[in-house]
Structures are given as structure tokens and as C-alpha cells.
Amino acid sequence: MSTSSIPAQIADLILADLIQTGAKPGQLLPAEARLAAKFVVSRSAVREALKQLAGQGYVEVVNGRGTLVRPLDDAQLTAYFTHALALQGVPFHALMEARKPVEVQSARLAAQRRTDEHLVELRGIIRRMQRSISNAEEYVSLDRELHNQIALASGNIIITHFVHSLRGSLNEQTLHLLYRRRNRQQLERVHQLHEIIVSEIAAQNAEAAARAMEIHFSEALTFLVERKAISGR
Amino acid sequence: MSTSSIPAQIADLILADLIQTGAKPGQLLPAEARLAAKFVVSRSAVREALKQLAGQGYVEVVNGRGTLVRPLDDAQLTAYFTHALALQGVPFHALMEARKPVEVQSARLAAQRRTDEHLVELRGIIRRMQRSISNAEEYVSLDRELHNQIALASGNIIITHFVHSLRGSLNEQTLHLLYRRRNRQQLERVHQLHEIIVSEIAAQNAEAAARAMEIHFSEALTFLVERKAISGR
DNA sequence: ATTAAGAATTTGTCCAACAAAAAAGCCGCC
DNA sequence: GGCGGCTTTTTTGTTGGACAAATTCTTAAT
Numbered sequence: 001m002s003t004s005s006i007p008a009q010i011a012d013l014i015l016a017d018l019i020q021t022g023a024k025p026g027q028l029l030p031a032e033a034r035l036a037a038k039f040v041v042s043r044s045a046v047r048e049a050l051k052q053l054a055g056q057g058y059v060e061v062v063n064g065r066g067t068l069v070r071p072l073d074d075a076q077l078t079a080y081f082t083h084a085l086a087l088q089g090v091p092f093h094a095l096m097e098a099r100k101p102v103e104v105q106s107a108r109l110a111a112q113r114r115t116d117e118h119l120v121e122l123r124g125i126i127r128r129m130q131r132s133i134s135n136a137e138e139y140v141s142l143d144r145e146l147h148n149q150i151a152l153a154s155g156n157i158i159i160t161h162f163v164h165s166l167r168g169s170l171n172e173q174t175l176h177l178l179y180r181r182r183n184r185q186q187l188e189r190v191h192q193l194h195e196i197i198v199s200e201i202a203a204q205n206a207e208a209a210a211r212a213m214e215i216h217f218s219e220a221l222t223f224l225v226e227r228k229a230i231s232g233r
Numbered sequence: 234m235s236t237s238s239i240p241a242q243i244a245d246l247i248l249a250d251l252i253q254t255g256a257k258p259g260q261l262l263p264a265e266a267r268l269a270a271k272f273v274v275s276r277s278a279v280r281e282a283l284k285q286l287a288g289q290g291y292v293e294v295v296n297g298r299g300t301l302v303r304p305l306d307d308a309q310l311t312a313y314f315t316h317a318l319a320l321q322g323v324p325f326h327a328l329m330e331a332r333k334p335v336e337v338q339s340a341r342l343a344a345q346r347r348t349d350e351h352l353v354e355l356r357g358i359i360r361r362m363q364r365s366i367s368n369a370e371e372y373v374s375l376d377r378e379l380h381n382q383i384a385l386a387s388g389n390i391i392i393t394h395f396v397h398s399l400r401g402s403l404n405e406q407t408l409h410l411l412y413r414r415r416n417r418q419q420l421e422r423v424h425q426l427h428e429i430i431v432s433e434i435a436a437q438n439a440e441a442a443a444r445a446m447e448i449h450f451s452e453a454l455t456f457l458v459e460r461k462a463i464s465g466r
Numbered sequence: 467a468t469t470a471a472g473a474a475t476t477t478g479t480c481c482a483a484c485a486a487a488a489a490a491g492c493c494g495c496c
Numbered sequence: 497g498g499c500g501g502c503t504t505t506t507t508t509g510t511t512g513g514a515c516a517a518a519t520t521c522t523t524a525a526t
Binding site for chain 3: 238239240274275277278281295296297298299
Binding site: 005022047053056063071080082102109156162 | 238240244251252255256257258277280281284285286287288289290291296302304305309310312313315316317319320321323327328330331333334335337338342389390391392394395
């Protein structure tokens with residue numbers, strides 16, 4: 001709209017230009033002074049516009065070099081999930097509800113497309129998990145690695161970013177809730193499912209891998225609901 | 234890091250403060266001048282920091298009033314998908330692969346949680362679709378409405394934002410590919426599945442609704458693969 | 467051809483000033 | 497007391513200039 005601020009308008013124009021011309025990651029944008037001349041605004045306005053585009057993840061401004069198109073990463077997704085959890089108060093189980101089918105798909109595709117290199121990585125993580133089953137802090141860290149690696153093996157960058165960013169925006173308190181309060185028997189059940197998931201991915205049984213991941217998440221959700229009922233909220 | 238720019242550091246500090254204090258949407262931040270004094274930097278630096286946070290979707294700066302915490306919306310997700318499709322060249326089928334399980338979950342939850350009001354909306358859309366089956370442009374628009382409304386009925390804001398933003402970042406060309414090239418028989422098959430999905434949601438058959446949505450997407454993906462094979466890329 | 471110093475380009479940061487919009491305070495009127 | 501309407505104050509919007517910092521380009525010497 002014509003009522004929005006000049007930097008916002010400039011940002012839209014620059015972005016439209018990038019899309020129009022099919023800009024590629026790494027490509028250099030015109031200098032701030034040149035953009036300011038082109039749009040007939042001050043350099044400050046252009047700078048704020050670029051900062052906004054940088055915040056949206058489209059570009060990166062680097063001192064002395066210029067502004068360049070940024071390769072796609074999960075920063076935007078991380079910002080979204082952080083916003084949802086920390087500022088908006090979206091309940092954790094709502095995120096898990098959305099995450100579950102994506103992780104199931106992740107396991108399914110990983111079983112179909114995994115390479116031998118992926119498998120080596122996955123088995124290495126499982127081996128380390130086996131040794132860390134009584135160390136909750138390390139097991140949580142390895143759990144993150146495992147799910148990230150499975151997503152990587154899925155060969156789908158959107159799924160990879162989704163899985164990675166969602167885990168990344170969880171705070172320590174929530175991770176604590178996920179694992180540390182469990183007893184030994186419950187942790188071994190969790191690990192058993194991790195092993196099944198990887199072995200089905202190894203055997204390239206897509207549907208079996210998907211089912212194992214689904215059970216894994218169903219049990220995690222059940223666990224969360226139970227704990228919520230106990231804590232009375 | 235100490236090497237990053239001052240506005241970036243200020244942005245991180247402000248965000249950390251918002252999270253720490255549990256800021257709520259609509260809440261007003263201190264004035265730019267006050268923040269500048271607090272962090273001992275110029276107002277320009279604070280302004281760029283705020284513009285970055287605005288780009289990340291956390292806050293909104295409004296002339297004469299101040300900076301306020303923004304309610305969660307799908308702007309970040311839209312930016313991510315736009316970046317992926319328009320700038321990064323992520324293939325369309327990769328997005329569909331990620332979208333499919335989310336929409337299946339959306340249908341499943343909608344069947345479990347839909348209210349009568351949701352159902353009225355859904356049936357209204359289906360009725361309009363019935364009349365527009367030969368008008369590809371309008372059918373595409375109604376299709377978007379239908380999927381959004383199903384996501385709304387799922388009661389999960391993450392899923393709602395995901396579905397809405399993914400559709401929103403598709404350009405005209407891609408939508409064209411999705412529907413306009415189909416013949417009458419294919420379009421009627423698509424509509425038949427739309428009707429089944431809604432009727433299963435109406436009957437609160439969660440798994441049946443999920444299965445119908447899954448078939449819907451499988452056929453769409455098959456159609457895309459076929460077209461790609463024909464067009465030779 | 468290599469290297470190193472210097473020049474040019476580009477972004478980083480700050481400051482000062484005024485415009486524009488919104489909010490807050492004030493004052494008279496009913 | 498309450499309620500418009502005006503003024504004042506606060507806050508963001510935008511510009512221009514100045515200099516620092518980082519990078520790249522140029523050039524000259526070996």
C-alpha cells in the first residue's frame with residue numbers, strides 16, 4: 001500500500017526484482033548508494049530496507065563487500081517456531097502434532113533414498129546412544145542428531161529444515177520434560193524404537209520405518225499428556 | 234559474536250529480553266531513543282535492529298506509536314517458501330512431499346475436532362466448487378479456501394499457518410500446472426475426492442478423512458510426475 | 467609472474483535536523 | 497461531571513552529511 005513506510009516499499013521492490021530476474025544465492029546486489037539513486041531515496045532508507053530483507057532471510061549484508069542473496073536455510077522457520085513457543089504461548093503438544101507427520105514422512109523417504117554413507121552415520125549415532133542411555137543430557141543431544149540425520153537422508157530439504165528448526169527452537173526446559181523425567185525402563189523403550197527405525201531404514205522398508213516413527217511419536221505424545229495431567233495443567 | 238554488526242547484536246539483546254520477560258503480543262517496547270540510551274548506541278543502530286526484528290516477524294514498528302510485539306502469523310513461513318521456490322530453485326515436488334503428510338494430519342485432526350460452524354463453511358465451499366468445476370481459475374481459488382478451512386478446523390495453528398503459507402507462496406504458473414491442464418474427467422475425479430474428504434470430516438471419521446486426503450495428494454503428485462515426464466524435465 | 471603498497475569502492479556507525487503521525491494533556495463548553 | 501476540540505508532547509519517519517572499517521581493485525616494483 002502507499003501508506004506503508006518507504007523502507008518497506010523499497011524492500012518489496014528489491015525483492016520483486018530479485019524474483020523477477022531469478023537471482024541466485026551468492027549473487028551481489030547493487031550497492032546501497034546505487035539503489036538509493038535508483039529509487040530516489042536516502043541511503044538510510046535503503047539500509048533499513050536491506051536490514052528487513054536480511055531479517056526475512058533473503059539477503060546478507062557484509063561489510064566492505066556488499067549485499068548478496070542468501071542461500072536457503074532454516075533461520076525463518078526457527079524464528080517462526082521461537083515466536084510461537086516463546087512469545088505466543090503456542091502449547092508444545094500443538095507443535096508435536098504438526099511435527100509428527102513430517103517426521104513420519106522423513107523416515108519413509110529416508111528408507112527409500114538413504115545412501116550407504118547415510119546408513120553409516122545413522123548406525124554411528126545409534127551406537128553412541130546405546131552407550132549414553134543413562135546420560136539423559138547426552139541422549140537428548142544424540143536424539144536431535146539422529147532425527148536430523150534421518151531428515152538429511154530423506155533427501156528433502158524442506159523436511160530437513162523443518163525438523164532441524166523445530167528441535168533448535170526448543171528450550172532446555174522442554175527437552176527436560178521430554179527425556180529426563182523418564183525412568184530407565186521408559187528410556188530403553190524409547191531407544192528400542194530408535195533402533196527399529198534405523199534398522200528399517202537400513203532394510204529400506206519405507207512403510208515399516210514410517211510406522212516405527214509413528215509409534216515413537218505417539219508414545220512421546222502420550223507421555224506428554226500424562227505428565228500434563230499429573231502436573232495439573 | 235563480537236564480530237557481528239551492532240544492529241545485529243542489539244536485535245539479539247532485544248529479542249532475548251522479550252523472551253526473558255515473557256512479552257505478550259501487542260505489548261509496547263521502549264521507545265527507540267530509550268533503547269539507544271540503554272545500549273549506548275545511536276538511534277540509527279536501534280532502528281536497524283528493530284527493522285531486522287520486524288523482518289523476522291517478532292515486532293511491528295508503527296509511526297507515532299512505537300514498536301509492539303507482533304502476534305504470530307505465517308509471514309515467516311511464507312518468506313521461507315518464497316525463498317525456496319523463487320530464489321533457491323527447490324523443485325515443486327519437494328514441497329508437495331513435505332506438504333502431503335501435514336495436510337493428511339490436517340484432515341485427520343479436522344475430523345476429530347471440527348465444530349458445526351466449520352462444517353457449514355466446508356459444505357459451502359464444496360457447493361461453490363460444484364458449480365465452478367469448469368472454471369479452472371475459480372476452482373483453484375476455492376481449492377485454496379477448502380484446504381485452509383480444513384486446516385482451521387484442525388484446531389492446530391502451526392498446521393494452519395503451514396498450509397496457508399505454502400499455498401500463498403505458489404505463483405500463478407504453478408497453480409496453472411496443478412489444475413488448468415486437466416481435462417473434465419480428471420477435474421471431476423479431483424472434486425470427487427474433495428467431497429469425500431469433507432463428508433468424512435462431517436462424519437468425524439478421522440482415519441477415513443486422512444486416507445482420502447492422502448489419495449488426493451498421491452494423485453496430484455502422480456499427475457505432476459507425469460506432466461514432468463511429458464514436458465521432458 | 468608475484469607481491470605489496472596504495473587507491474577506490476562499499477558497508478558501518480553516528481549525529482543533527484526536521485517532518486509526520488499518534489498519544490497525552492488541557493481547556494472551555496454544555 | 498463529561499465531552500468535544502485544540503495544543504503540546506512523545507514517538508517514529510526520512511534525509512543528508514561525515515568519518516571509520518572492511519573489502520576489492522589497481523598499480524608499481526621486484
